[in-house]
Amino acid sequence: MPKQQIYQDKELPEPFKWQVLDFLRIVWSDGFEGKNSTRDWITKSSHHPLHFVLIESNNLLVSYVGVVWKYLEHAGEAYKMYGLSGVFTYPQFRGQHYGLNLFLHITRLVGRELLSRGYKGAKQINLFELTTLIYYVLNIIFYKIECFIPLLISGIWFPEFSS
Numbered sequence: 001m002p003k004q005q006i007y008q009d010k011e012l013p014e015p016f017k018w019q020v021l022d023f024l025r026i027v028w029s030d031g032f033e034g035k036n037s038t039r040d041w042i043t044k045s046s047h048h049p050l051h052f053v054l055i056e057s058n059n060l061l062v063s064y065v066g067v068v069w070k071y072l073e074h075a076g077e078a079y080k081m082y083g084l085s086g087v088f089t090y091p092q093f094r095g096q097h098y099g100l101n102l103f104l105h106i107t108r109l110v111g112r113e114l115l116s117r118g119y120k121g122a123k124q125i126n127l128f129e130l131t132t133l134i135y136y137v138l139n140i141i142f143y144k145i146e147c148f149i150p151l152l153i154s155g156i157w158f159p160e161f162s163s
Helices: 014-027 098-116 120-143
Strands: 003-008 050-055 061-074 077-089
Touching: 014 050, 014 061, 014 077, 050 098, 061 098, 077 098
Parallel strands: none
Antiparallel strands: 003 050, 050 061, 061 077
16 A cells, blocks of 8 residues: 655655656656756745655655645735645556545645634535545546646646746
8 A cells, every 4th residue: 555755845755756757747748848858846946845645665656746835915915825736646556546535635734724824714624625526536537637636725826827
């Protein structure tokens, strides 16, 4: 059974980092074109990435989810916006719900943080988890792979298209 681990950006072990980058380079090659053709980072550090990984006992990466956040201002108020980036499960491990379980764990963590900050909508964690689960399932049905899914709790942010 794969083991779940969470890493700050600079703490992600090199073997895991390169397995993530290899997958991203093959599946989402447009992020590795031009000046980024030799890119050695998963997500910009300005997006405060956290790396959630599922690892087999031999350090083989099974699933990956990057959680990013940044503050966005609207009507004079700053909102902490979360997003997911580079969500995937290696093909030989698909269909075993590894990505789904990792995804649901992340939604609970984000929900807890929002509750601790007094975000009124975060009291509906079960509704939030249901909403994210619906998006996840629709994603699998329509795309047959695990890909980017926004966390729709306080807004949507697509880190790949933001500065």
